[in-house]
């Protein structure tokens with residue numbers, strides 16, 4: 001039996017073409033590998049009331065997948081919940097038979113050996129902006145299900161394996177959702193006779209450039225990008241963080257930055273004010289994150305450059 005596994009699709013209008021592209025990659029991979037079942041470990045939608053375009057995207061994806069797999073199994077995630085009786089995937093109720101779809105509110109064990117939940121497990125390394133809720137050690141869950149061989153947890157966006165025996169897999173999100181994920185590679189997983197394969201997904205690049213106005217130096221993605229040209233951010237999701245003293249920041253002409261990166265897919269500018277603090281012993285620089293970005297955001301709005309998505313958990 002072959003299972004195709006993913007989680008945290010977070011389909012949203014903001015980047016609908018990216019969502020569509022990555023879903024097509026998943027469909028093409030499924031076409032090649034012919035899984036029997038498709039398991040989604042929660043958070044298909046980003047908003048609890050998805051738009052018509054997002055609904056259409058999900059229906060198209062399920063239609064394509066239902067032509068390949070025998071079953072589609074969905075565990076509802078926190079982003080899919082509305083209340084105990086409603087969830088963002090309610091529109092699928094009428095089409096369950098067409099898509100051979102099973103939707104579960106609570107943790108479920110599939111074929112007596114695969115446990116699927118959407119939950120924060122305390123051992124997982126979190127992405128920079130993952131939101132922690134209701135954290136439990138996976139060990140306490142394993143104890144309750146001694147016959148289960150594979151545990152799958154959606155919710156945390158950073159893909160990782162916490163244990164090999166039993167297998168404890170966090171598939172992660174299928175696309176870089178926010179800047180905390182800018183260094184992540186994303187995957188779709190295929191489980192075939194207890195062997196796990198991961199297939200890389202191609203995602204839009206995401207860069208954060210940290211400018212220090214004091215010493216005129218900059219870091220790209222925390223120094224993980226070595227040789228960098230400004231054209232590298234073409235079509236990328238970009239955040240520029242300007243770090244300097246208040247006077248420097250107020251004097252700055254953001255139009256130059258906006259112009260320099262005008263080919264970015266989206267641009268967000270943030271500021272970090274460096275405050276020189278004196279105490280009785282010595283002088284030191286204390287960095288305080290203070291967002292005066294609203295000024296810039298207003299400016300970006302007036303230039304219609306504010307199409308960047310909101311960060312969310």
Ligand SMILES: [Mn+2]
Nearest residue numbers: 043077078155
């Ligand atoms: Mn979640």
